[in-house]
Amino acid sequence: MPDKQLYIETFGCQMNVNDSERIVTMLADLGYAPTNDPSDAGMILLNTCSVRGGAEEKVYKRLENLRIYKRDGKSQIIGVGGCVAQQEGEALLRKFPYLDLVFGTHNLHLLPDMVRDAERGERRSETGFIDNDRRLDLFPSIKGQSRLSRFVTVMQGCDNFCSYCIVPFVRGREISRRSADILAEVRQLADEGVMEVVLLGQNVNSYGLKTASEPTFAELIRQVADVTGIERIRFTTSHPKDMSDELIACFGDVPKLCGQMHLPAQSGSDAVLKRMKRGYTRDSYLEKVRKLKAVRPGMVITGDMIVGFPGETEEDFELTLTLMAEVRYIDLFSFVYSPRPGTKAAELAEELTRGQKIERLERLQERQRGITREISRSYLGTLQKVMVEGEGKRPGQLSGKADSGRIVNFSADSGLIGSFVDVRIIQAYQNSLLGELV
Numbered sequence: 237m238p239d240k241q242l243y244i245e246t247f248g249c250q251m252n253v254n255d256s257e258r259i260v261t262m263l264a265d266l267g268y269a270p271t272n273d274p275s276d277a278g279m280i281l282l283n284t285c286s287v288r289g290g291a292e293e294k295v296y297k298r299l300e301n302l303r304i305y306k307r308d309g310k311s312q313i314i315g316v317g318g319c320v321a322q323q324e325g326e327a328l329l330r331k332f333p334y335l336d337l338v339f340g341t342h343n344l345h346l347l348p349d350m351v352r353d354a355e356r357g358e359r360r361s362e363t364g365f366i367d368n369d370r371r372l373d374l375f376p377s378i379k380g381q382s383r384l385s386r387f388v389t390v391m392q393g394c395d396n397f398c399s400y401c402i403v404p405f406v407r408g409r410e411i412s413r414r415s416a417d418i419l420a421e422v423r424q425l426a427d428e429g430v431m432e433v434v435l436l437g438q439n440v441n442s443y444g445l446k447t448a449s450e451p452t453f454a455e456l457i458r459q460v461a462d463v464t465g466i467e468r469i470r471f472t473t474s475h476p477k478d479m480s481d482e483l484i485a486c487f488g489d490v491p492k493l494c495g496q497m498h499l500p501a502q503s504g505s506d507a508v509l510k511r512m513k514r515g516y517t518r519d520s521y522l523e524k525v526r527k528l529k530a531v532r533p534g535m536v537i538t539g540d541m542i543v544g545f546p547g548e549t550e551e552d553f554e555l556t557l558t559l560m561a562e563v564r565y566i567d568l569f570s571f572v573y574s575p576r577p578g579t580k581a582a583e584l585a586e587e588l589t590r591g592q593k594i595e596r597l598e599r600l601q602e603r604q605r606g607i608t609r610e611i612s613r614s615y616l617g618t619l620q621k622v623m624v625e626g627e628g629k630r631p632g633q634l635s636g637k638a639d640s641g642r643i644v645n646f647s648a649d650s651g652l653i654g655s656f657v658d659v660r661i662i663q664a665y666q667n668s669l670l671g672e673l674v
């Protein structure tokens with residue numbers, strides 16, 4: 237029985253959420269149970285992200301705040317992991333004398349050892365990269381979660397070096413997990429009652445491309461679809477340049493593969509895409525979107541957009557708006573560009589003020605709200621097959637996801653949790669749909 241409490245705060249992307257779940261799994265063996273209250277916790281961990289500007293300052297500030305929990309007479313351990321830990325390493329221990337451990341993105345497996353040391357009062361920082369085959373044995377495998385939908389890591393790291401991005405520096409080179417290990421994990425999840433898997437990686441589209449003996453990502457999806465009990469497959473995230481026709485075809489003939497895809501464009505202007513070193517053009521991106529929508533009617537696309545990249549003119553920005561109108565993203569994650577030290581783009585001159593960038597961002601987000609609203613309304617009156625995942629926010633309501641990934645709430649008995657039901661949509665909101673059970 238766990239007798240100690242672990243409070244963990246996770247910043248940033250799904251990879252970090254997955255890593256945090258793995259941390260909870262590993263530390264359960266040392267007697268730590270998760271808690272939502274840091275004042276109760278024997279250990280407080282921050283799992284950090286450095287993709288957006290100001291990330292280090294945010295972590296510093298949070299660490300300052302956490303000092304109050306380090307009380308005399310109560311041996312509270314404080315640690316930092318993730319991308320900021322990877323970047324800053326031992327310097328964090330020097331800057332924050334009450335910090336006990338710092339673990340990088342390739343060092344999660346060392347955490348139990350580091351915690352044992354911290355319990356004895358020994359402070360430690362581990363941020364070495366493991367860019368060899370040993371890393372294949374260190375992929376996260378998560379136990380003890382009772383959700384119907386689970387993430388399965390298929391690859392890690394990135395070789396693309398987009399000019400604005402810090403990820404290759406803090407997550408290391410791209411490596412694909414053995415397909416045999418992935419399939420074993422998926423089978424085990426199916427045995428535990430999991431119905432949906434989300435295949436996870438920094439750029440899943442390039443899965444297996446470096447290893448002749450491994451399947452391509454499209455082949456891997458087909459193998460996962462063969463696992464009995466798995467009813468739905470999603471994946472994230474994808475680089476448009478590595479989106480093959482073979483993968484697009486899966487959306488047409490693998491019914492378990494959901495008709496939803498996150499395909500970050502980042503800009504609609506070729507000039508900007510070139511400076512971003514994205515490796516595709518506006519036309520080739522749009523061509524892939526057209527093919528996806530052709531093989532899978534109702535296919536929805538989500539994306540990421542960076543506004544105010546160095547040299548972005550009003551014309552370039554207008555091209556981003558017209559690209560959005562052509563793609564018709566159901567959701568778009570948009571950000572103002574901020575330079576990340578150490579990246580190529582940080583060396584480019586910036587002409588726009590922060591105010592000008594924010595003004596463009598607001599215009600873009602306003603445009604996107606309109607598109608999302610229209611797509612949402614197009615579901616009114618339709619029948620959606622919903623995987624019922626749990627109670628909704630309102631009493632008597634259940635909540636689940638449609639094939640498109642849209643959240644659908646409806647009134648029904650909780651006995652339906654864990655099944656698929658048909659729901660007719662009667663209300664469309666910005667982020668969810670309301671329906672009635674058919």
Ligand code: SF4
Pocket residue numbers: 394395396397398401402403404438439475
């Ligand atoms: S593909 Fe580009 S943006 Fe995505 S993680 Fe790799 S370098 Fe960063």
